[in-house]
Amino acid sequence: MKIAVEGCAHGELDTIYSTIRYLEEKEGFKIDLLICCGDFQASRNEEDLRCMAVPPKYCKICSFYKYYTGEKAAPVLTIFIGGNHEASNHLQELPYGGWVAPNIYYLGYAGVINIAGVRIGGISGIYKPKDYMRGHFEYSPYNDNTKRSVYHIRNLEVFRLKQISEPLNIFLSHDWPNGIWEYGNKTQLIKFKPYFEKDIENGDLGSKPTGELLDVLKPDYWFSAHLHCKFAAVVPHSCGKTTRFLALDKCLPQRRFMQIVDVPHNTNLKTEISYDLEWLTILRLTNHLLSVKNVNNYMPGPTGNEKWCFKPTEAEKSDTLEIFGENLVVPDNFEKTAEGYKGYKMKNVRQPQAVCNPQTVLFCKKLSIDDPLTLILNLDLSVDNAAEGATDLSIDRTFVDSEVSTTTPVQKKMVLNLPKPVNDDDVPETEELQNPETPECVQSPVEEAADEPNSSKKFKRRNASIYQND
Template structure:
C-alpha cells in the first residue's frame, strides 16, 4: 500500500500543507505519507513577473512560499504531484506543457499527462472547462492580456482526445485521475441534499446539468479510474460511480455509429461469467484554510504487475552510502526528520502508452485559435508503438548518459528564470524549458505549441495577432465560492464513500495559516 495525501486547492500555501503532512507523520511515524497529490490552483509563482500572470484581481495577488522551493532554500519533504487549475502561474506551466519538475521534488503533470509512481498509474487533466475555447488551439503566449490570462488554463479538446486513447494496449487500470474541475453529473452519485445544504447556489446548475465539466464526465466513463480527485468548488464531496459491465480497459465507442457496431459485436460474443462491478470513487476537497476539509490521507494499492520501486542507479547507491543516517532540519516547521535514501523514495516513471499517444497525436497540435477538430474515428495505439517508445527510451538514456533507472522520467529540475529577489528589469519573453526540449527530442518531435529553450531569452513562438478582435464572453471573473459555508454542517456521509480505504483522518486538518486571512477566491 502507498500512503497518499490528497489536497484540494493549494493556493500557494505549501508551508502549511507540508506542516500538516509532518503533523500526520508524527502521529503515525511507521507509515509516513509517501506522495502528495494536489488538484490544482497550485500557484507556483517564481517571481513577481509570474505573479502578474495570476488570474485574479491584482489587490488579491500574493506570492506565497513557492519561490523558496524554486530557489531551493527549502526542499519539498514529500514527492508532490499536481495538475493546474484556474489560478496559476500560467507562463511557467506553459513551459512544461508535457509535464516536468517545477522545483526539486515537485512535479507538474502537464496540460494532460500520465505517469507511474510507486506502482500507481496516475493520470491528470489541468484547467477548467469553457465551451468557447474547448476546440481552440493553444494560441496563448506571454505577455497575456485579460482574456488570454484566463483562456490559457481552459481545457482543450486535444488533451481530452489524447487521454481517451489510454488502455488500448496497456490494460492496467488508472489508479488515480486528478482534475481541477468536477466531472459533470458527479453530484448525482453522492449525498446531493447535503451538498445543496452547504452550497445552495449550486441548485440552478445542478437542475440544468451544467455543474462540472462535460469533458471530465466523458473521461470518467471512458477510462473508469479507481479514484478521481478534484477541487475547484471549495467543498468536500464524495461519491461512488458504478460503471456498466465492460471488460476492464476496453475502450468505449465515441460516436453513435460505432456504438451500434459495438452492440452487434457484443451480441455475437460468448457470454462471460459475471464479475465485480467497476467503480470510481470520487472525492473533491476544499481549499487550504483553517477549519476547512482540504486534505485526505489514503492508503492506495498499487496495480498488479507495476514495480513499486525501480532498480537502483549509481546515484542511489551513493545516497545510501553517504546519507543513510543523516538528519535535516525543516525550516518551515522547526523540526528534524530522517533523510530517506533516494532508492527508497517513490520516483516518477514514464507511462509508455502515454508517450505513444503523444507521438501519434502531435500532428494535431496547433497554436491557432481556430484549430482543426480532432478526428472522429478512434486512433489505434498498437504494441509496436509501445515497443518503439521503449527501445527509443533505452537508447536515449544510454546516448545522453543519463543516470536514470529503466523507465524513469528523464529530466531533472532546471531553473529557467530568476526567483523572487533575483529579478532584473526586462521584457516578458517565452524562454521555453530544457525539460520540454529533452522530452521532445526523446520522442523525435518538433516544437509546435512550446518553444526551444534559450538562456538569453531569445526564444520565440507564434503568438496571436494583436489586431485580432476577441469576442469571447469569459465568465471566469466570477468564482463559485462567493457565499459563506456552514462548516459545522457535517455528517459521516463523506467517510462512507471511501469506506474501503484505510483512512488516517476523515476530517479536515486545519493548516497553521493566518487566522485573519480573508477568503478571497471569488475573483
C-alpha cells in the first residue's frame, strides 16, 4: 500500500491533493491512502474559525469546506488526527472518530482502525501537564482558556492505548515522543532548529505520555508533525523490534511536508476503513473511566483496589464482534451538522453552540458507551438514559447566551471550580521564506487570542461514585 504521509495540513487540502496528483503523474504510481498528522483545520464555516486558537488575522477558511459541502471530492481516502490548531467544536462532535467529509476520516481523541490489513492508531492534540489528568469538560462556545485546553491530550486516552496488546503497523501523534532525538541526527536537528537545544538538554522536547506509548506499543512506523521540520529516527526495542519514526514539516512551499511510504497490506481486502475489534472492546470496557469534569481524573493502577488491566480477552472481543454483527466496516454515514462556507464574509460571527453528531450517537448507542458532549449538555442520550427517537442534538440557545458562572453545579454537594484563563506557550513559529511563484499555504502561529466566554450547565453523571470530591 502506498501511503502519503503529511505533516501539518493547516487546512490546505487543495495544495495537498495537488501535490499527490503531481507525484502520481511524475512517478507513475497510485496513492492508496493519505495520512495527516494534525493541524488539519476542518473548518466548515466562519463560526468554526472562531473556535480555533489563533489570532483573528490568521483565521483563514482555507479549502476544507469545499470537500465538506461537496463542491470538491477527496481524490484519495484520507485519515487524520487533531493538533493544536483545529476547529475544535467540529472535532468534538466525533470523540471516537468519524467522517468530517466524504472520504475524509478523523481518528477521534484516540483511535485504532484497520485499512486492508494495515492497523493504524493515533492520538490527537498536544501534551500540557496542567490539563493531562482532567476530564473532557470543554464545549463550544469556548472561553480563552478552554479554547486551548480542549486540544490537550488526557490520561484517559493514553491509558486506553496502553491496553493494546496486538501489534500496530502505524501510529500517529501530533507532537513528538519525548526522547526521540536520541535515535536520529540530533546535531542536524539542532542546527536546523537552534532553539530546540535547551529543551533537548533539559529533556523537555516532545511529549512524555507519547514517549511512554512508543515504549509500550512499539509500532512499525510512527509519524508526527508539530515542530515544523523533517526528522527521521530508528528506535530499537528490547524485544528486538524497531520503530521507524518520521516527523514532517508544514504545508508550505519549499518545505518537506510529505513523504511516500510503502506498507505491506492484504491485497485481498478493499482499501476501506474498518473498526478495530480490540480497540472497540477497550472502549467498551473502560467507559466508566470517562470524566467530563474539570478536576483530576485518576486512572486505576496496580497499587489500587479496583481493576486496572483492561486488555481484552478473546471472549470479550467475541462479545464486541457479536454487537456489530461481525461486520466491522465503518458505515459511510457522513452527515452535515453545520452549514458550509458561503464564499463571503458574514457579519457578527460568533462561536456556535455545541452539537452532537449523529455518527457519534449511533456509534455510542451500538457499543453502549457515552459521548462526552451528551454528558456535558445533559442530553438524554447517555448509556443509562438512552431515549428512543431523541432528535434534539444541540443545547438550547438561551443556555448558550447565559452569563458565565465561576462554578458549575455537577451533582448535589459537588462543584466544579473553573480556573482563570491561562494562555499556553505552544511551539514558537519561525519566519519562513516563500517562493512568490509557488502557491502559498496559510500557517497558523501560536499566538493567543481571547474570545467568547464559556457557559455552565447542570448535567447528569452515570457511575457518579467514581467522581467524588478529593
